[in-house]
Amino acid sequence: MDFHQLKQELLEYGAEVNIQKIGFASADTFDTLKQRLLVQQSLGYHSGFEKGSVEERTTPTKLLPKAQSIISIAIAYPSRMKDAPKSRKGDRRGFFARASWGKDYHDVLREKLRLLEEFLHEKVDGVATKAVVDTGELHDRAVAERAGVGFVGKNCALITEEYGSYVYLGELITNIPFEPDQPVEDGCGDCNICVDACPTDALVQGGQLNASRCIAFQTLTKSFLPDEFRSKLGNRIYGCDTCQLVCPKNKGMDFHLHEELEPDPELVKPRLIPLLTISNREFKDKFGYMAGSWRGKKPLQRNAIIALAHYRDETAVDTLNDLMHKDPRPVIRGTAAWAIGKIGTEEAKELIETAMEKETDEDVLIEMEKGLALTKQESAM
Template sequence: MTCVTKNDIREFAYKSGIDVLGFASPDCLFKYRVLLKNRCELGLSCSIEEKDVEKRINPALLLEDVKSIIAIAVSYNIDFKRDDLKSGFGIVSRTSWGKDYHMVLKEKLDMLKSFILSKCNNAKMVSLVDNNPLLERAIAYSAGIGFYGKNNMIINEEYGSYIFLGELLLNVYFEPDTPIDSKCGDCSLCLKACPGKAFVSDYNIDANKCLSYATIYKGYLNDETIKKLGKRIYGCDVCQEVCPFNKRAKKVMRNEFIPGKLKPRHNLTEILDLDNKRFKEVFGPTSSSWRGKNTIIRNAIIASINSKDKDSIKSLKSLLKGNSAYLRGYSAYALSILDGERSISGIENAYLKETDIETKEFMKKALKNIRGEVFEDNKR
């Protein structure tokens, strides 16, 4: 007889604000070894994914004598109406509304750990929330949290796919729960709606084409991606918004995920004018802060282009003279579209002073955009 039962753990979890909980075997990920290798070989994995396959499928690398994995899900499907802004704005994914979900789930898992330790004195545990290379969704699927949607999201029949996932590795054995077969049927709304056209087939995604990934990608984006990004500042919710399960998913009252200073539709000029202090105040408490200020501002510059927001011009001119070469290049490109010939002198001067090769190329592109020719060596 074990020191604590699955029902005891579930009962405590639900009282602690965890919406769904399940149990998986530590070896539930081994079957994904070939799939991961194939994805890497086909170029479907993105740069932030762990390249060492074993680290992605072997929980024993994190807890040597792991015998079970507890998977949890917390819904972020709050009942909140977004502001209808008339001026230029950027869109922030639901995953970054309110308090950083990593902290919220870590608190839930810490409470769960304390409860289990009160019953099992010798238990060893490691809590995980997006801070490790293990296949988190595969663990949730194996634990019966939900089924795989064709968009690769885990969908719970009650809460939809608007759920944050966390895991607890432990050296106490529990019988694994049963995975749930897909209930997508013939529906393919998510695949058709994807603005990045990222889906190779059902349940198969090219992560490099996902616009959510594009919003966190560091560096210059190609023209096609810039256009597809639209007004996105962080993340993309499209494939979830069209899902029938999410349209009827249960709403929750959870104050942690009510937007604070960062709004779901946030004023673009305010983002473009961010200094370090203001960035920490607005983005710091949320899950979007990890990618840093410059990437967020880069996305706001792109949003200003795609929304034709001329109110951004003053801020873009300031960024053109700023400390970040990366943002100087993007600002030049945005000004070439939004301000045209009125900005040509400023872009030319910035180009002549620029020392970063990649940024100079972007500025050349901006000048060609205005003049129809490449500006070089102060000759027109």
């Protein structure tokens, strides 16, 4: 079979089904990546959300035994929204990172990969394929870089010439010996803007991320947010875009090519106070189709409480006080107590001390003490 011709036909079909970029890579083991991942693990820089072992993440034949090539795809997503609602005093809003705008990108990518699989199965007898998105084992940025889709920048994002880093990535492992494309040269040069701009110094150096310090990672955790990150969170509810927003390669990059990826402004910039009391059913109905919902509502509500403290929103105190007394989740009760102290209204001290009289959870009591300490700071100012 003429695999060169098949490659061209696949590229044409990919354009027809609205895939922005397709590249082809060998299925050889990712030896350099393997060593880098082992170093990351030894330094404790991994997030814990990674799927599979280092071997599985760097050895395509572990996922498809007769793998000969990998097809890497990229679809572009928007970086700006129309008619974005304003966050105003008394009506404060949070923010979901751009990677959570619109329909969950995992579903969008899987559908595109399914179409490519069907195309190949119609063209080639005995073809074997394995689709992978970023919740799978394979390291999609490394695949995309090898396939010439773009280069991995100092912000650890895959940067394309045409769409910047505002692209979602997926890959299709196959037993077809497609000719690999040429990798793209690193385009960061001496630029170090993203490393300098990272709010928590999570970018240890260009291309190396301490995931446990990344704000995007911290917004996903379900326990109390460490104190050092609370002042850095701002109004982020899910994810962090800082290292993409400051990247010169992303200047002017804003593509609206997939209707299903268009943001609902009221959902990606949600009102903070209503988010605190939303039911499980309401949360699933409103936010369930978004990528940012996968950890459930608890981390998002904790982040919303911290955002209200960031704004020092006095109109939130009644709701926070109710949560501090009645919410069954210690993380929410404790964070609410801390936030009341941070907002620092005249009654804050009394509200916290009243709640402390019946509180039994040690971690919550620690947060209440922090809240009381904050009220003393406010009164001394």
